[in-house]
Amino acid sequence: MVLLLQYTLTFASVLILVALGGCIAEHSGVINLGLEGIMVMGAMGGALTMRYLPADVPNVVMILGVLLISALVGLIYSALLAVASINFKADQTIVGTALNMLGLAAATVIVKAINTAADPDDVSSVVQYATPKKAFLVDLGGFEFSWFMLVTFIALVLVWVMLYKTRFGLRLMACGEHPQAADSVGINVYKMRWAGVLISGALGGLGGIVFITAGVSEWRFEYGVAGFGFLSLAVMIFGQWKPLRIALAALLFGLFRALSNVYMGFEGLASLNLPSQVYNMMPYIISLVVLAFTSKRSRAPKAEGIPYDKGQR
């Protein structure tokens, strides 16, 4: 039971971080379908940091370093989306999809190149981080508390305050609802959208590193992040683009994802003798059903996905 709680919170952390990223990008008016690729890139940055920071650095340095690099890599990578979709008015769906494929391929190529350079016989795309990962975990009587959970909580509060209580956040949301109106009162829509995409990139990168450290101590980068970028978008839609609702939705989805890791521990579930693949499918099935019921009355930002053109009425 403790294990279930632990995994639920871990996976919910991933979903909250990434969904908040998607939510900020969409509030600024850009649909970020590239979150999956951004997660992979952020995860790669974090994993390599864990591997190359000397093992004897204090835990604080390790934690902050990994968080910082993951967020930074995600942020830089998301600039590719920003420049294409904001400045060049490219189709956001194509560019987002390209970023997903590019992130997966780039991470695989980079990690393989590093592995092969270190050891010519090693052609795998695996990064191991069993020891450095311990810096992130605190044992609370069987429950493995991870600092990532705290980071997620802080991010959630910060995003909420930013969106609803600061001038910047309110202006950002105006750009996603009616960019022409925002422009007419002197807000620079292009800048705001850039900010929205970059923040979503940083959050996506953080989500990536949390995802690959959940329950495992090595990652094969060919695998990507198993659709979590898109699950997060489903969480965001279910949460109606509102941070607190997103958090609740993420807990629900996290629970179903966690079940596939720990169902063997429950006698009731284990005795059903379902193949593990049924549990693997669960989060995706749930999200389809949930989307079917919630998308009809969706409160999506009105101008999302439409490139802003100054000259247009």
Added chain:
Amino acid sequence: MKKNLLKNSGVQSLIASLVCIVLGMIIGYVVLLFINPAGAGEAIMTVIKNFFTYSKTETQMKYLGSTLVKSAPLLMCSLSILFAYKVGLFNIGAAGQYCAGVGLALYAALGWNLPWWVCILCAMAAGALLGAISGLLKAYCNVNEVISGIMLNWITLYLVNMLLTLVKEETSPYTYHISTVNPAALIPSLGLGKLFTNNQYVTIAIPLAMIVAVLVWIVLDKTRFGYELKATGNNKNAAKYCGMAEKRNIILTLIIGGALAGFGAALLYLTGFEQWQCSTSSVPAMGFNGIAAAFLGGLHPVGAILSSFFIQHITVGGAYVDKTMYCAQISDLISAIIIYLCGFVLFMKHAMNTGIARREEKAKAKLAAAEEKGGDQ
């Protein structure tokens, strides 16, 4: 007045695609230089050459055949995406529809011992069913087809793994060979394999795929149905106002798209070229590469034939690079860069058009000035 060749949208698409390819290759080359400058030039040439790395013509023909065998399913996936895109839908679910096609084609062949053409129909039905789910969700529940597509991709992957575990070899994670269990399920070659130095996997699948590409072109450009679909894509509300059943059109489009992707899966797996690995942990890349092929082909079925072959060509070529220095994924990287650049195609066309317009205006102004002068005399 002479018509400017550059004004032709087909020519513009071709130029834009070539720019994407060249830029993609250059960026790929730079990446290789970063990894290991020693063999970068050779590696990028290997990717471009693919089967030409073999010196004997017979071997070249044989591996050209193998590239073609894998181009046929890619062409179908790109048609599936292109078809839906014309109607304003982004069918990223093609990957899952392809996966479903693999599942049903192989199960029909190995589990039910059906002949090849029935297996193909089964695969198409499976893809169409998935497409229908996405379409219904889009039309009636307003669910974004990209997100529902991705969810269905993963659900399908796990379902197909479960289904094909029933027909897998006991000692390996792979499904049975079709040629030993049910040779009647192999797509007939009709002597085509002989043309490619007895490559047994070259079958009528390849010409079939090309015929379907032409059919898709005819349906989209020459029929009332295609016109209605494109009208729905351009403006859903206007189409509805004109009395077109816009919901039906959305669902039908995704059904056809799904059937195309499923058909593609059957075209590959029913040649016996590959077996399905029942512990596959990610959705097959074929559907995603189809996106690259569709956009690189300028969203035209005939363009898709060429771009599918090109993408498959460099993907297979990637397998030949020197593994001690680089990895095969370098081709995936190049095709991903190419799709990213395809996002800029609209901008490139816009730039070309404004360039032409500006030049024409200048010419006109000159002409007018000359005429004025003439009037004075």
